[in-house]
Amino acid sequence: QKEVEQDPGPLSVPEGAIVSLNCTYSNSAFQYFMWYRQYSRKGPELLMYTYSSGNKEDGRFTAQVDKSSKYISLFIRDSQPSDSATYLCATQAPGAGSYQLTFGKGTKLSVIP
């Protein structure tokens, strides 16, 4: 079992829809959780960073972590065509493993005008 599982999609939604992207992870040592956004033929860029359980909001984006069920979510409100990209979840362990990130495979999202 991969340490981080993510449905690759693709996911297609109409403009203005609420989007929900999800990942599950298996290693309970993970304490830091990230979402990266990758536009076509570009490198990934950090979108959201959260520590432990709870919600974090930034504009139209909300990251949610449920450590009890090892579940990570990213919600996008009022989705725009410019949100069309691949979204990768990533996790990180503290201590000796802190230099390495473990990525999900990414979910490709298309927002249709």
Next chain:
Amino acid sequence: NAGVTQTPKFQVLKTGQSMTLQCAQDMNHNSMYWYRQDPGMGLRLIYYSASEGTTDKGEVPNGYNVSRLNKREFSLRLESAAPSQTSVYFCASRRTRGGTDTQYFGPGTRLTVL
């Protein structure tokens, strides 16, 4: 401020040829990384360098070598390229500030091995 730069952007090799992928960052970051990204496999770590003078293997190091030339530069070498190394290669550097840990990625090198 260019961020993370990678050269070349594209490369086609024949099986058995060698090449070096170059990466440089101008953000004064200590840690640097090399990843490969394949369809259906996501991003996988090849090697990383926690600081100047140190390198460590990641998830998929076989067939690669790295050199942390100085704080700015981290190169990835394929000594004898194989078709299985056809991929998109990303270099990244890491910043830790204010409780947030961010990896900054370069634009990638698209490598095809025939």
